[in-house]
Amino acid sequence: MSTIKVNNIQSRTGNAISFTSGDTITIPSGATFTNNGTVTGFGDNTPSFFATLSSNQSISTGTFTKLAFDTTSWDTNSAFDTSNNRFVVPSGQAGKYFFQFGVYADNIDDQEYFENYFFKNGSSINYGRFTEVAPRANHPVFYTTSVTVNMNVSDYMEITVYHNDGVSNNVFSNTTFFSGFKLIGA
Secondary structure, eight states: OOOOOOSOOBOTTSOBOOOOTTOOOOOOTTOOOOOSSOOOSSOOSOSEEEEEOSSOEEEOTTOOEEOOOOEEEEETTSOEETTTTEEEOOTTOOEEEEEEEEEEEEEEOTTOEEEEEEEETTEEEEEEEEEOOSSOSSEEEEEEEEEEEEEOTTOEEEEEEEEOSSSOEEEOTTTOEEEEEEOSOO
């Protein structure tokens, strides 16, 4: 086999050379791509979504309560089910996903706690707990929790919270969110 070494390859009309399906281009280690245009076909972090509550949600004490994320700011693959308040992996999109949510709640008192859970396919896979230790009553709390998890097609992820305040507490719509995206290359 022969090797041709040149500085620039163009078609007869002066356009860049394109390749057809099945062609292989090997880029050696240490090579650098310089992009002065648009690059496509390298993948992206989709599906991607950002969901919120349309109104404050009351959380009863001592009860695991699924958060009612019923509004999306974006949902690239129409994969967030606002009717069931959960993200569902669409066809052809199995892989590793990064999920995060933030919760703003009120009225947590000294030595009480507020817990949050990721539920995959109806089972808890991870949780975070905020325990109020300051000697003050009715303290608002805000925290975020994240997880990276393998997801198969039709798997779903939901958010559930729990507290032991003794009375119902609100989770506020203007600062509570649930977001996620598929990791590329993982």
